[in-house]
Amino acid sequence: xxxxxxxxxxxxxxxxxxxxxxxxxxxxxxxxxxxxxxxxxxxxxxxxxxxxxxxxxxxxxxxxxxxxxxxxxxxxxxxxxxxxxxxxxxxxxxxxxxxxxxxxxxxxxxxxxxxxxxxxxxxxxxxxxxxxxxxxxxxxxxxxxxxxxxxxxxxxxxxxxxxxxxxxxxxxxxxxxxxxxxxxxxxxxxxxxxxxxxxxxxxxxxxxxxxxxxxxxxxxxxxxxxxxxxxxxxxxxxxxxxxxxxxxxxxxxxxxxxxxxxxxxxxxxxxxxxxxxxxxxxxxxxxxxxxxxxxxxxxxxxxx
Amino acid sequence: xxxxxxxxxxxxxxxxxxxxxxxxxxxxxxxxxxxxxxxxxxxxxxxxxxxxxxxxxxxxxxxxxxxxxxxxxxxxxxxxxxxxxxxxxxxxxxxxxxxxxxxxxxxxxxxxxxxxxxxxxxxxxxxxxxxxxxxxxxxxxxxxxxxxxxxxxxxxxxxxxxxxxxxxxxxxxxxxxxxxxxxxxxxxxxxxxxxxxxxxxxxxxxxxxxxxxxxxxxxxxxxxxxxxxxxxxxxxxxxxxxxxxxxxxxxxxxxxxxxxxxxxxxxxxxxxxxxxxxxxxxxxxxxxxxxxxxxxxxxxxxxx
DNA sequence: GCCATTCATGAATTTTTTTCATCGACCAAT
DNA sequence: ATTGGTCGATGAAAAAAATTCATGAATGGC
Numbered sequence: 001x002x003x004x005x006x007x008x009x010x011x012x013x014x015x016x017x018x019x020x021x022x023x024x025x026x027x028x029x030x031x032x033x034x035x036x037x038x039x040x041x042x043x044x045x046x047x048x049x050x051x052x053x054x055x056x057x058x059x060x061x062x063x064x065x066x067x068x069x070x071x072x073x074x075x076x077x078x079x080x081x082x083x084x085x086x087x088x089x090x091x092x093x094x095x096x097x098x099x100x101x102x103x104x105x106x107x108x109x110x111x112x113x114x115x116x117x118x119x120x121x122x123x124x125x126x127x128x129x130x131x132x133x134x135x136x137x138x139x140x141x142x143x144x145x146x147x148x149x150x151x152x153x154x155x156x157x158x159x160x161x162x163x164x165x166x167x168x169x170x171x172x173x174x175x176x177x178x179x180x181x182x183x184x185x186x187x188x189x190x191x192x193x194x195x196x197x198x199x200x201x202x203x204x205x206x207x208x209x210x211x212x213x214x215x216x217x218x219x220x221x222x223x224x225x226x227x228x229x230x231x232x233x234x235x236x237x238x239x240x241x242x243x244x245x246x247x248x249x250x251x252x253x254x255x256x257x258x259x260x261x262x263x264x265x266x267x268x269x270x271x272x273x274x275x276x277x278x279x280x281x282x283x284x285x286x287x288x289x290x291x292x293x294x295x296x297x298x299x300x301x302x303x304x
Numbered sequence: 305x306x307x308x309x310x311x312x313x314x315x316x317x318x319x320x321x322x323x324x325x326x327x328x329x330x331x332x333x334x335x336x337x338x339x340x341x342x343x344x345x346x347x348x349x350x351x352x353x354x355x356x357x358x359x360x361x362x363x364x365x366x367x368x369x370x371x372x373x374x375x376x377x378x379x380x381x382x383x384x385x386x387x388x389x390x391x392x393x394x395x396x397x398x399x400x401x402x403x404x405x406x407x408x409x410x411x412x413x414x415x416x417x418x419x420x421x422x423x424x425x426x427x428x429x430x431x432x433x434x435x436x437x438x439x440x441x442x443x444x445x446x447x448x449x450x451x452x453x454x455x456x457x458x459x460x461x462x463x464x465x466x467x468x469x470x471x472x473x474x475x476x477x478x479x480x481x482x483x484x485x486x487x488x489x490x491x492x493x494x495x496x497x498x499x500x501x502x503x504x505x506x507x508x509x510x511x512x513x514x515x516x517x518x519x520x521x522x523x524x525x526x527x528x529x530x531x532x533x534x535x536x537x538x539x540x541x542x543x544x545x546x547x548x549x550x551x552x553x554x555x556x557x558x559x560x561x562x563x564x565x566x567x568x569x570x571x572x573x574x575x576x577x578x579x580x581x582x583x584x585x586x587x588x589x590x591x592x593x594x595x596x597x598x599x600x601x602x603x604x605x606x607x608x
Numbered sequence: 609g610c611c612a613t614t615c616a617t618g619a620a621t622t623t624t625t626t627t628c629a630t631c632g633a634c635c636a637a638t
Numbered sequence: 639a640t641t642g643g644t645c646g647a648t649g650a651a652a653a654a655a656a657t658t659c660a661t662g663a664a665t666g667g668c
Contacts, residue, residue: 007389009312010625024646037626039647044624051396058634059645062449065402066395073388077381084377085311091370092355098369145366314656328615341657343616348655362665363614614665624655634645 006048009081012074014038015053018061019071087125094286096125102147103130104138104154105274106200107230107247111167112151115295122294126287142277148288150277153208160280166295167274169247171208172262176240179261186264189217196242197221198233208272209245213265234258247272310352313385316378318342319357322365323375391429398590400429406451407434408442408458409578410504411534411551415471416455419599426598430591446581452592454581457512464584470599471578473551475512476566480544483565490568493521500546501525502537512576513549517569538562551576 017027018038028035046052053070054061063071090096103109109130116128134141138150142161155163173187181187192214204210204224214220225242227233230250237244238258251262276295282288321331322342332339350356357374358365367375394400407413413434420432438445442454446465459467477491485491496518508514518524529546531537534554541548542562555566580599586592 007313007385007392023644025644033625034627035646036628036648040625043647049392049396051392056646060634061646064395066392069391069395070388073384077384080377080381081311084374087373088311088353088355088370091373092353327613329613337656338658339615340617340659344656347616360615364665365615610668612665612667615663617662618660620657620659622655622657624653626651626653628651629649631648632646634643636641636643638639638641 006045009078010041011045012070012078014042015063015067015070016074016078018054019063023059024061090125095123097285097287098127098129099149099288099291100129100131100147102134102138102141102150102152103132104150104152104206106202107250108151108167108274110230110250110253111274115291119291119294123287123290139277142279145279148278148282149291151274152277153272153274155275155277161277162280162283163275163277164292164296165273166276166292169249169272169274171212171245171265171270171272172248172251173209173265174234174237174244174246174251174260175263176237176243177259178240179243181243181263182261184263186267186269188266189214189219192221192243193219195221196223196225198225198227198236198242198244200233201226201228207245208270209265212270213245230254234260310349313382314345315349316374316382318346319367319371319374320378320382322358323367327363328365394429398588399427401589401591402431402433403453403592403595404433404435404451406438406442406445406454406456407436408454408456408510410506411554412455412471412578414534414554414557415578419595423595423598427591427594443581446583449583452582452586453595455578456581457576457578459579459581465581466584466587467579467581468596468600469577470580470596473553473576473578475516475549475569475574475576476552476555477513477569478538478541478548478550478555478564479567480541480547481563481565483544483547485547485567486565488567490571490573492570493518493523496525496547497523499525500527500529502529502531502540502546502548504537505530505532511549512574513569516574517549534558538564 013031014027017030018024021027021030024038025035028038031038042053049066051066052064053067054063087096101112103112112130120126120128131141131147134146136144138147138152139156139158139161141147142150143158152163155165157163173181173192175181181191197209199207199209204215223242225236227236230246233244233246234254235258236242238260245265248262251260254260255262276292278288278292317335318331321334322328325331325334328342328346329339332342335342346357353370355370356368357371359368391400405416407416416434424430424432435445435451438450440448442451442456443460443462443465445451446454447462456467459469461467477485477496479485485495501513503511503513508519527546529540531540534550537548537550538558539562540546542564549569552566555564558564559566580596582592582596
């Protein structure tokens with residue numbers, strides 16, 4: 001007799017409505033159906049289950065033990081279905097979603113935190129996740145739907161992807177207290193030949209200090225150390241263990257906390273522009289578009 | 305666009321089957337439907353929700369965020385529905401239920417425990433509950449569906465109810481060590497006029513020692529104390545604080561633990577018969593019938 | 609480039625749900 | 639005790655929904 005699915009949502013709805021309102025007729029009203037429809041539906045269910053759901057005592061419907069049990073199931077499952085529908089509505093209206101943000105720019109993390117905080121408040125149903133490691137690079141992760149948004153300095157043109165500049169800054173050398181370069185107007189590549197350079201642990205061809213400063217001049221630092229976190233990096237620099245390259249705004253923001261100073265890289269300085277990349281197809285997702293716009297609003301941060 | 309219930313069981317089934325088997329076609333097989341049916345069903349759901357459930361990339365169906373969410377819902381809800389069906393099947397086959405047993409016979413509790421223990425093992429899906437207080441008496445509780453089974457010495461004939469004798473025993477007087485009656489062949493009502501009688505806390509017209517021994521003879525005990533539990537009662541008797549009336553089998557069973565002895569009440573003794581009452585309508589419930597039969601098998605207990 | 613396979617789609621068909629009309633039973637108020 | 643209003647059950651009819659069938663367009667492995 002069993003095997004096919006007998007238990008449907010409508011059955012649980014009927015059980016619950018009858019329990020709430022006391023009669024089939026009243027339940028039919030709230031479900032916008034006729035008493036007859038409910039009666040037929042229950043009759044069919046009982047036939048398939050092989051058991052009655054109610055004791056029919058006169059005109060009263062008293063749940064059997066099976067009915068009592070089903071009532072419990074209805075009480076647990078129906079709210080979950082209703083919540084699911086509510087949430088799906090939020091998905092449809094672009095109020096709910098997941099924003100998986102990939103970072104290809106280590107120091108931007110501090111900047112990102114400033115964007116994310118008010119964003120989370122404005123979009124309470126959007127979950128934000130930040131990832132930093134990608135097997136096939138940030139662009140690959142974007143195309144593979146591993147992430148939805150990419151924070152990167154390299155807006156590689158690709159069909160299906162869009163990039164928006166969100167953030168300009170100057171990359172500077174960071175030096176500790178009493179460093180000979182501290183008061184210099186700018187530093188030249190050769191002046192780092194005797195220094196210990198501290199960077200994030202990524203390939204050197206993704207580090208601007210190399211690609212746009214040292215490598216073109218054909219020189220390198222005496223030593224090269226890598227450190228994961230910006231705070232520790234600044235602490236190392238402040239204690240004279242080496243020099244680092246970071247955004248000017250970050251250095252200035254942290255100069256109260258650590259005794260460090262910014263020195264221009266080369267005569268003209270090293271200007272950087274950070275982009276937010278996303279898939280064209282996602283451009284119409286409200287909460288994603290809102291994030292990009294909110295980020296663009298923060299471009300002024302550089303001026304701080 | 306919302307308002308009516310869009311999310312049905314079949315939709316969750318489809319989502320799950322596609323996730324499991326990789327394609328609509330394969331999912332259609334396992335659901336015993338055609339690929340077309342599934343396609344139409346999903347199309348309709350997506351229309352009602354206002355959001356796509358899958359990204360269609362070539363012939364591949366990759367869940368959208370909404371689809372991913374729905375998949376989670378399916379993973380949680382479908383097993384619950386399946387469990388509910390399984391349980392309802394057990395209800396239908398009489399394997400599962402609740403057996404609410406009412407007791408109108410205090411000392412029978414010890415006997416009941418012996419029945420219940422193997423019964424629970426034999427009927428693992430049946431919940432047994434024992435109640436002792438009833439606003440309108442045990443018979444009333446039975447008729448009101450407050451209990452399903454009544455353990456009682458009074459098989460009050462009523463339409464719709466059936467009673468089965470399950471248990472015979474002799475009610476005896478229990479006396480402590482060194483009590484003058486200890487060696488007597490039997491006790492006569494007048495001999496209790498100077499005793500303290502200890503009973504369960506129920507009305508005297510439900511106590512056999514009164515209705516079938518003291519009251520007919522027009523005498524009473526010097527004092528009457530009530531105690532809830534059998535163990536404490538026996539302890540009181542063993543320490544010479546009074547005498548009590550209990551089933552002979554119970555006294556004999558406990559005589560190793562407490563220094564008490566049984567004395568026949570009157571020359572012919574007081575014979576008791578305990579019945580199990582239930583509603584006629586429930587007679588066909590397998591697990592109830594099984595309980596009654598198992599209880600009847602224990603009638604021999606009296607012989608111990 | 610082939611070709612088997614995938615999902616989508618419109619129309620036809622089948623199945624299911626729902627309504628309508630009506631019945632017998634119940635119960636409270638008279 | 640009678641009765642009027644209400645309840646749930648039921649069979650037949652109608653409406654709606656689900657399912658299939660037949661087919662098309664696109665895809666991706668060989």
